[in-house]
Amino acid sequence: MAFRVSPEEDSQIETLVRLTGMTKQDYIMSRLLHRDVVVKGNPRTYKALRDTMGEILTELRRIEAGESIDQELVDLIKTIAAIMDGLQEERK
DSSP, rough: OOOOOHHHHHHHHHHHHHHHHHHHHHHHHHHHHHHHOOOOHHHHHHHHHHHHHHHHHHHHHHHHOOOOOOOHHHHHHHHHHHHHHHHHHHOO
16 A cells, blocks of 8 residues: 655654654554554654754754744654653653
8 A cells, every 4th residue: 555645744644653653654553453553662653752852952942042842743742742651651
């Protein structure tokens, strides 16, 4: 199966795949079939979270300088917050 997405959508999908630690195929299938996306906590996932948080910090600094915030950034922050919350629950 194949489908087309815009470059922006592809970038967003790639980011979400990295943050979950899943394969791209598993992530897309889970989303298409409305299954839970289970984040696999491992060093690669931690690195993706760290790197993405760095990118978010850069964007927040840009916004602080007076530029507007885009919805994609808000959605990414919400996703990371949910992932971090889930990883914290896993530790308990």
